[in-house]
Amino acid sequence: MKAMGTVVMLGMWFAAFEGVAFATAEAVLSAQEQEGKHLYDRTCIYCHGPGLWATNRIAKRLDKDHALLENRTDLSAEGIRAIVRSGVGSMPPLRKTELSDAEVDAIAAYLTRTAR
């Protein structure tokens, strides 16, 4: 697939999250990462957005720096795929009829992107 570089503003979610404001940064996304961001915003953001319950739960279990998935640099594609398909804690698994394997791969690519 041809890489269609797209500039997006990461960290547009500057709403305060427990007193922490996330810095903005520019990044060039590949086509797969762009698709992953689109899917993330349609699927994951409802719990993992800034200030939302899953973000707050992760902040409590790990720390605030690891709370917002989009800001993490320590996630692995393999781990993301496993969690999406198997679920974790109160997060149920997402089925193939909800997200195809290619779509899960795209989300994983977005969350593990190197360009930030």
Next chain:
Amino acid sequence: MAQSSVRPPGVSAAAFKDALKAFGEIVGPEWVLVTEEERHSYLDAFAPGNPDEHAASAAVAPKSAEEVQAIVKVANRYKIPLWPVSTGRNLAYGGSAPVLRGSVVLDLKRMRRVLEINEELGYALVEPGVSFFDLFDALQAAGGKLWISTPAPGWGSVIGNALEHGLGYTPYGVHTDTICGMEVVLPTGELVRTGMGAVAGTREWQIFKYGYGPVWDGLFTQSNFGIVTKMGVWLMPQPEAVANVVVSLPNAGDLPVMVDTLRPLRLNDTINATYTIMNPFRSIVDGFSMQGKSRPDIYQGRDSIPFDVVAKELAAEGRALWNATFNLFDRDKGLDLRLAAIQEAFAHVPGAKVLTKRWQRGQPIEQWMRVQPGLFALGIVDWYGGPGGHMNFAPVVAPIGKRVGDLYEAIYKRFVEYGVDYYCGLLNVGPRALLVNAVMFFNRDDEDLIRRGRELYRVLAKDGIAAGFGDYRAHISFMDAAADMYTFNGHALRALNERVKDALDPQGILAPGKQGIWPHALRGNKEGHS
């Protein structure tokens, strides 16, 4: 094709293999989901106990009504029980898991077209895989003149939620009432359309519910009489303005006066949408979930959390013991009149406080308006620390203060007796009914708490029988127990349901045990499944 470690009861390995192969020829082999990982994704994610008790043997995911028809015919040939799910997010009621272990889940999520949006007449025609998120997006793309009514979790199906008698928080909040016209695959594979849809070439399918003759739509809700493949849903035109109201009362015994004060306001449509009365415990839990806090932060006992702990938390937040919240939808001047009437009514209640906020067309939609789907509700599930789940007992009661108060207290005593925290919201279903939605949270790895929760449900159901109440909806583990509450004339309603079931589904392949309706061949096994 991979083999499943679970089989439908009474079906040989060879027959099951042939059936799966036949399903694959209909939908494509990639949409027959049978590996352990795939089957795992159809387990009840919030199971109160071992989810394997309700494990599916496989799932099959069609793309069209024609494929559903073909699957049903194969299921009849091999006597494979099918458990249809729309998006499979009926969490706390079983999610996508079947009542009968070994059923094949008929996953309709791939059927996710919004077939029509009609802004002139205020309706949409959708397929079962369309979630509230999907419909919201489609309506926004169409111009945003129509609003959805969404339940707490937005990833649920518009069709599935209406079929399960779900609720939202707008004037269109009784979702079953918004159904207008269905397309249904019957358990023997025939395709029918209800209401005006029975007229070939009609353009009036979604505007008149009744058609000519009996109205069938209700028979396909909370039942196992057919598979709904299309449905019309009425939608609310965007109002000019919205107001939110929070009514607070200070005393532990204020529930009856809250109910009696709200009732006439709802009955005369001053309050024109669903209201929720939160018990003291619910008020702290809802706040905690957004803060990442849970029970262990304030209480570690194995008993039901004491009232004084709850009251202390609320006092620390400056909140009252009883809080009711609802939204009003009108023109701006209309809201002024409605709010004045509400203020006047509660001016007569000692200690009452009424807080309001407003929205006008053109302003951004805000979360409190509850017209944009989200997943905020999932945050409460880990109340006991997680990984959590919950089940509900929600008897129907008239909004008469004393009657509601007595029922609320009777349930409260049982929760204390069984050592379960008493999270309770009282929601109106139209102007004349309340659900006392008593929620039993648990950690999924806490066998003792789950056992107590399950026993609690059963004793509450027995109490309900003695007092003349019925549950409105139930988890797959308790569908028989809930059906048992409908006792009139020797459970004559269940007998009628069974006669209809046997007539429409002679092989008994569609969702055996749903709502306590079992096909003839499995009726004797009922107790084993509840």
